[in-house]
Amino acid sequence: MTKPRQTDDFMAMKGAGYYSRATIGAKHVMDNAAGLILDALARQPPADDGSIFTMTDMGCADGGTSIDMVGRVLRDVRARCPSRAIQMVYTDLPRNDFSQLFQIVHGLTDIQSYAKGIDNLYVMASATSFHVRIVPPGSLNLGHSATASHYITEVPAQIPSHVHMVGTTGDVRQAFEAKGAKDWENFLLNRTSELAVGGFLALFNFGIDEEGRYLGHTGGVSMFDTFNDLWRGMLDEGLITGAEYAATNFPQVYRTVDQFTAPLNDPSSPVYKAGLRLEHAETRVVPCPFAEAFRAGGVSAVDFARSYIPTLRSWSEPVFMAGLSGDRPAAERAALVDEFYGRYEALVAARPDGHGMDYVHCYMICRKV
Numbered sequence: 001m002t003k004p005r006q007t008d009d010f011m012a013m014k015g016a017g018y019y020s021r022a023t024i025g026a027k028h029v030m031d032n033a034a035g036l037i038l039d040a041l042a043r044q045p046p047a048d049d050g051s052i053f054t055m056t057d058m059g060c061a062d063g064g065t066s067i068d069m070v071g072r073v074l075r076d077v078r079a080r081c082p083s084r085a086i087q088m089v090y091t092d093l094p095r096n097d098f099s100q101l102f103q104i105v106h107g108l109t110d111i112q113s114y115a116k117g118i119d120n121l122y123v124m125a126s127a128t129s130f131h132v133r134i135v136p137p138g139s140l141n142l143g144h145s146a147t148a149s150h151y152i153t154e155v156p157a158q159i160p161s162h163v164h165m166v167g168t169t170g171d172v173r174q175a176f177e178a179k180g181a182k183d184w185e186n187f188l189l190n191r192t193s194e195l196a197v198g199g200f201l202a203l204f205n206f207g208i209d210e211e212g213r214y215l216g217h218t219g220g221v222s223m224f225d226t227f228n229d230l231w232r233g234m235l236d237e238g239l240i241t242g243a244e245y246a247a248t249n250f251p252q253v254y255r256t257v258d259q260f261t262a263p264l265n266d267p268s269s270p271v272y273k274a275g276l277r278l279e280h281a282e283t284r285v286v287p288c289p290f291a292e293a294f295r296a297g298g299v300s301a302v303d304f305a306r307s308y309i310p311t312l313r314s315w316s317e318p319v320f321m322a323g324l325s326g327d328r329p330a331a332e333r334a335a336l337v338d339e340f341y342g343r344y345e346a347l348v349a350a351r352p353d354g355h356g357m358d359y360v361h362c363y364m365i366c367r368k369v
Contacts, residue, residue, distance in 0.1 A: 007151055007154060024311070025290075026146070033204045037073050044367070046198075050083045052086075052087050053142075056142075058145040062104055068112075070144075071114025073144075091127070129153075133194060134190075138196050140194040150205060155249045155250075157171070158247075161232075162228050163248050163249060163319070164252065165253055177253065184255065203364045209257070234343075247323045248320055257281060260364060275368050278364065278365075281363070282362070283362050301352040304349075305348035324336060
């Protein structure tokens with residue numbers, strides 16, 4: 001395998017408002033989790049001491065999926081701490097569409113925003129990976145990340161005969177899990193450094209639950225297997241090359257609950273020694289809203305496919321685009337990716353039963369002592 005491609009060299013959610021419009025399920029995940037954050041604030045209320053209260057949204061994309069949850073949380077903070085300035089820091093990779101983020105947060109789109117209803121609020125963004133520090137040491141009161149920390153810094157090994165680590169076994173699977181463990185520990189150490197004592201993390205991220213379920217793999221048609229089958233089909237037809245198929249690897253690791261919590265439960269781990277403690281961990285499955293609408297009889301198979309495929313494309317497109325040779329003209333690469341998603345849409349429209357992207361997450365609250 002050639003030198004691994006760094007994730008931040010090519011990865012970004014689809015911009016211009018596409019991501020928030022397409023990923024309604026991700027918004028449901030965060031709306032569903034807001035109560036856990038409010039409960040954590042109630043257990044150890046922040047002092048109204050006049051200092052700055054800082055919250056981060058790490059892996060924010062265009063900000064639309066978290067907008068209501070962030071608003072609920074910051075209104076609660078404002079009610080508890082009338083004298084404190086609130087600093088809301090959004091961060092994602094440098095290729096993220098931050099212009100769209102600011103338009104959404106400042107109420108310039110049709111998405112309702114919290115920003116104008118909270119006084120003494122300062123909103124800013126940092127185009128910084130969450131694999132490094134984002135804010136100064138000891139300055140963070142609440143760090144939030146959802147549907148994001150499964151992204152690792154690079155692909156540690158080429159995946160044979162698949163596009164995602166969930167389709168691997170043996171040494172390749174071990175390489176991904178080892179890289180996932182290293183990046184997760186580093187993520188937690190960076191956050192612990194940023195947190196003020198008493199500050200906490202609210203982490204709601206893709207994983208593998210106790211029944212072995214994960215994103216798009218909850219008993220129906222497996223989404224990642226379908227990705228692989230369609231991409232391999234294009235290889236078999238000569239539309240893409242063997243090298244391009246081999247180069248198409250998702251820079252992701254799906255962790256089990258034990259893998260998520262291990263650094264927080266082991267007194268000998270660097271994370272535990274740094275003072276981060278686990279307060280709560282659970283798994284939840286949030287159903288795919290597009291599949292639910294189809295099963296309820298509210299939409300046709302064609303309309304289901306037409307609404308469902310954009311939610312997949314909103315986050316997976318850069319991986320397939322990056323797998324294609326840079327020697328191809330940009331228009332040719334775009335046409336091949338369009339062909340790929342068109343095939344997926346046609347497949348779902350023809351045989352819709354079992355398709356859907358249910359969101360499987362591990363929900364965690366961690367606090368610095």
